[in-house]
Amino acid sequence: MGENQDDVCRASVAGRGTEGEAAPSPPVSRQARQLRFSTNGIPATNRLELWENHNAKALIPLDIRTMDESPLEAREISLGYGSLRFGGVTGSAQVVERSERFIRQNPTDAIAVFFTLRGEALFYHRDGHEVIKPGQAIVCDADRPFMRGFSKGLKEMVLTIPREDYLELSGGEPLLKPRIIEFNQGAASNQQMRALAGLVSDTLSGQAGEKACPEGSVRDLLALLVSGNDGGSGAGYLAAAHSHIEDHLRDPELGTARIAAAIGISERHLSRIFAEAGEPPGAYVRERRLELARELLTDPGRQATSVGAVALQVGFASQSYFTRAFKSRYGITPLALRREALPGASR
Incomplete structure (x- = not known):
């Protein structure tokens, strides 16, 4: 696969x-x-x-x-x-x-x-x-x-x-x-x-x-x-x-319409299914991207990858939006988290 x-x-x-x-x-x-x-x-x-x-x-x-x-x-x-x-x-x-x-x-x-x-x-x-x-x-x-x-x-x-x-x-x-x-x-x-x-x-x-x-x-x-x-x-x-x-988590164009089309249902039906599971599809995608970003930011093998590059790798088209969303979710900026997890990292 x-x-x-x-x-x-x-x-x-x-x-x-x-x-x-x-x-x-x-x-x-x-x-x-x-x-x-x-x-x-x-x-x-x-x-x-x-x-x-x-x-x-x-x-x-x-x-x-x-x-x-x-x-x-x-x-x-x-x-x-x-x-x-x-x-x-x-x-x-x-x-x-x-x-x-x-x-x-x-x-x-x-x-x-x-x-x-x-x-x-x-x-x-x-x-x-x-x-x-x-x-x-x-x-x-x-x-x-x-x-x-x-x-x-x-x-x-x-x-x-x-x-x-x-x-x-x-x-x-x-x-x-x-x-x-x-x-x-x-x-x-x-x-x-x-x-x-x-x-x-x-x-x-x-x-x-x-x-x-x-x-x-x-x-x-x-x-x-x-x-x-x-x-x-x-x-x-x-x-x-x-x-x-x-x-398709890393694709910035991933959205409700594409997800619904891929599994063969309407956007309305998809939104209803996610809502009943407790989280709208857009929020679920954002949460998964932030979780992946956190893994990448704390990976010693990726400390040379800039925060901006990490944002793009997980599907965020805007670094500033990524930083705001990350801080809202984890209470710390992506760069600060990296410096805590990987002393010596500077980007």
Whole structure:
């Protein structure tokens, strides 16, 4: 995402509330069930079997084969929140499959979302095949036969949700064919999927916060994705708006009109969603810019960057307005804060 796929979505969801119109009360925070796996230290002859066993327990059962005689290399961290499963996977070249026979023996009743971060993947299904590239996600019913091939290894995130829950979000519409959706930053990016990728990434890395419970936000974003923007709640739109804001925070032209257009709603609707969350969109953008400015001003590696340059880097077109806004928010001028944090800094 952006210049570095490995840093995908690291700030797509900015750690703020996602309450919105008609949104249900957020789920009570609960302790995530965490599982980890690594082939490090495991004899090569046992790795494939243990890798299959782990995936069956952590995400979905898979029939896995290596591409050649090289020992399998694989790592995974998975988290379970209620009925949702989150996974972060890295591995060497391999093929994973769920054939009709395998599905009969190992039904999972789940919809899976695979976010490709590194390495192209071939995805074979009943209606043909797809090439999934970094920055693309594929959504599929895990009980419809598929085969995925990673000739150069893989790095991806995985989200699974029970099919019953998916059908509730989609208004009863089943997922008959795999669906590919862009989540990489750019014109083709789907803001709801990008926000969902950010939420999955933050959940796996712990950046969502110890008390955060991602279930409600995940379901809200999935509702937007599967309903074509017709059945989503304010919480889902709010998360998508936060994602777009983080991507374009440094752009001085970022405003309500652009944010609303990016996530597919009117400016009035956007303003109402933000107001119900407790902060108008313009105030939210200004607060995020000031928070970023404070980080830059106290970063020893950036002490040669002038205050004026910092103002421009975080999206303020006017240094004087930036200084006034910063002092109003933090009770100190940007230059004074820098001198306190970085003795010897003079600009």
